Amino acid sequence: MRELKITPIKNGTVIDHIGNGLALEVLRIIGVRELDKDSSVSVAIHVRSGKLGWKDIVKVESMELSPRKVNAIALIAPTATISIIRDYKVREKRVVDLPSRIVGVLRCPNPTCISNQPEPIESEFEVTDRRPVVLTCAFCERRVDDFLRHLA
Numbered sequence: 526m527r528e529l530k531i532t533p534i535k536n537g538t539v540i541d542h543i544g545n546g547l548a549l550e551v552l553r554i555i556g557v558r559e560l561d562k563d564s565s566v567s568v569a570i571h572v573r574s575g576k577l578g579w580k581d582i583v584k585v586e587s588m589e590l591s592p593r594k595v596n597a598i599a600l601i602a603p604t605a606t607i608s609i610i611r612d613y614k615v616r617e618k619r620v621v622d623l624p625s626r627i628v629g630v631l632r633c634p635n636p637t638c639i640s641n642q643p644e645p646i647e648s649e650f651e652v653t654d655r656r657p658v659v660l661t662c663a664f665c666e667r668r669v670d671d672f673l674r675h676l677a
């Protein structure tokens with residue numbers, strides 16, 4: 526392994542091939558304040574990558590990502606791969622995949638949208654374009670392409 530800039534982890538999740546400079550957004554999505562006490566996080570920023578030129582890597586011990594967090598990562602870092610490590614070995618590896626609906630991940634930018642009212646309605650967006658990704662609010666049809674600013 527040429528790439529061991531970070532200590533190996535026994536159990537946890539590796540998010541690799543994150544576009545250069547986006548690791549901090551991925552950390553925001555993971556929610557560092559919500560991690561339990563065994564979850565150390567290592568971050569490598571601006572690492573050489575054959576495929577991407579430069580990339581970031583995030584490794585979190587003792588944690589597996591919820592589907593909702595994987596969806597949010599897919600929006601911000603569509604090139605990312607997610608590997609589950611158990612007993613120091615890669616047990617599962619998948620590329621992130623953008624579903625056709627994104628529920629509860631972003632806030633609608635329209636302040637009068639029903640999903641922004643005090644009632645408990647989860648935000649919901651349809652993926653109406655993939656290259657580049659454009660989302661359309663299921664309630665008010667407002668379009669969003671600036672995801673970083675609207676993470677819930």
Ligand SMILES: Nc1ncnc2c1ncn2[C@@H]1O[C@H](COP(=O)(O)OP(=O)(O)OP(=O)(O)O)[C@@H](O)[C@H]1O
Nearest residue numbers: 528532533534535539541584606608610613614615
């Ligand atoms: N025990 C471990 N602790 C921490 N990270 C690990 C561990 N084992 C593998 N990794 C990381 O998990 C990711 C996937 O591992 P794998 O061995 O499949 O990588 P790879 O051969 O570089 O494949 P690719 O880069 O094409 O996904 C890599 O980022 C690797 O560095």
Ligand SMILES: [Mg+2]
Nearest residue numbers: 528541542575
């Ligand atoms: Mg690799």
Ligand SMILES: [Zn+2]
Nearest residue numbers: 633638662665
């Ligand atoms: Zn809306």
